[in-house]
Amino acid sequence: MSKVQKMRHPTKGSGLPLAKHAYQDLLHRIISFELEPYQSLSEASVSEMLGISRTPAREALALLAERGFVEVMPQRGSRVSPLRxxxxxxxxxxxxxxxxxxxxxxxxxxxxxxxxxxxxxxxxxxxxxxxxxxxxxxxxxxxxxxxxxxxxxxxxxxxxxxxxxxxxxxxxxxxxxxxxxxxxxxxxxxxxxxxxxxxxxxxxxxxxxxxxxxxxxxxxxxxxxxxxxxxxxxxxxxxxxxx
CATH class of the missing domain: 1.20.120.530 (GntR ligand-binding domain-like)
Incomplete structure (x- = not known):
């Protein structure tokens, strides 16, 4: 369990495209430290966490990486970016x-x-x-x-x-x-x-x-x-x- 207080997740079924919804859900977890800095993330783990297929999971991770919240480690997968x-x-x-x-x-x-x-x-x-x-x-x-x-x-x-x-x-x-x-x-x-x-x-x-x-x-x-x-x-x- 995270050392800091959890925030509520966004409501599902918002009508957003699945990848965008997955991005917002993951971002909320990152901001609230439910997903902690340096924590490993993969298409498979995101798919299981959010109950979605790998395609929207991959797209959500790519968007998070583009905006600096996830780092892609060559040959090692992705992880939550640390605070900078x-x-x-x-x-x-x-x-x-x-x-x-x-x-x-x-x-x-x-x-x-x-x-x-x-x-x-x-x-x-x-x-x-x-x-x-x-x-x-x-x-x-x-x-x-x-x-x-x-x-x-x-x-x-x-x-x-x-x-x-x-x-x-x-x-x-x-x-x-x-x-x-x-x-x-x-x-x-x-x-x-x-x-x-x-x-x-x-x-x-x-x-x-x-x-x-x-x-x-x-x-x-x-x-x-x-x-x-x-x-x-x-x-x-x-x-x-x-x-």
């Missing part, structure tokens, strides 16, 4: 660019009352989820908080791009929830973002959002200390983005 600083840094860099652009748009809106009301409702929900130790609910609300900013900026269409960019971050984040992260800090940061949007202070809003998005870097060393076997053991440059 470079993956986190690249994902963070792209996410910041989009989220800060969305934030600047909403701060410049002449009417922000409905957005502020919606953001504060999510913050209240997050406090409830934290009280009942519902981490899945908490992070669903976290996604909604950021989604509201995109929606009020008139760019809900970029949300799928943000989600794709942050998948490697989600993997780190799920590990850190188990290791070190204080979700009270997240609520405080969301409150600071909402406050700055309400007052129309673009500089304060951007500073609060950057602190929020970059908090993950402050936990990497401690998470690596707690779960050393999950990280790439080869030398990597230090993270270039720091809070």
């Amino acid at each position: 600083n470079s993956d986190l840094e690249r994902s963070q860099f792209m996410r910041e660019a989009l989220e800060l652009a969305l934030l600047r748009r909403v701060v410049a809106l002449p009417a922000r009352d409905k957005l502020i009301e919606s953001l504060r409702k999510e913050i209240t929900l997050q406090r409830t989820y934290l009280q009942f130790d519902d981490k899945d609910g908490f992070y669903g609300s976290d996604e909604e908080f950021h989604g509201l900013i995109a929606a009020y900026a008139g760019r809900s269409d970029v949300l799928p791009d943000i989600r794709r960019m942050k998948v490697h971050m989600d993997r780190f984040r799920h590990l850190m929830v188990q290791a070190v992260e204080d979700l009270d800090v997240v609520i405080h940061q969301h409150t600071q973002i909402a406050d700055a949007i309400e007052t129309g202070d673009a500089d304060a809003a951007e500073a609060a959002m950057l602190t929020h998005l970059r908090r993950i870097f402050s936990y990497v060393d401690e998470a690596r200390s707690k779960y050393p076997d999950y990280f790439d053991s080869s030398p990597e440059p230090n993270l270039r983005v720091r809070p």
Whole structure:
């Protein structure tokens, strides 16, 4: 059994093509550490795990390898990729660019009352989820908080791009929830973002959002200390983005 808490699997029968469904199922297991870094994967094992034939299993593994979640080892099969600083840094860099652009748009809106009301409702929900130790609910609300900013900026269409960019971050984040992260800090940061949007202070809003998005870097060393076997053991440059 994995050392970290399991997440629920996506619902089957979603109508997606079988290979795409298999990809999403495997990705969910990788993010949640049900499939752990360096764990071997093969067409046969995936077929048995998901109850599918080898063709969609092979296609799903190829897509995971293309996106950096699975490594193909010559003559040895495939394995789940370890955690790497470079993956986190690249994902963070792209996410910041989009989220800060969305934030600047909403701060410049002449009417922000409905957005502020919606953001504060999510913050209240997050406090409830934290009280009942519902981490899945908490992070669903976290996604909604950021989604509201995109929606009020008139760019809900970029949300799928943000989600794709942050998948490697989600993997780190799920590990850190188990290791070190204080979700009270997240609520405080969301409150600071909402406050700055309400007052129309673009500089304060951007500073609060950057602190929020970059908090993950402050936990990497401690998470690596707690779960050393999950990280790439080869030398990597230090993270270039720091809070």
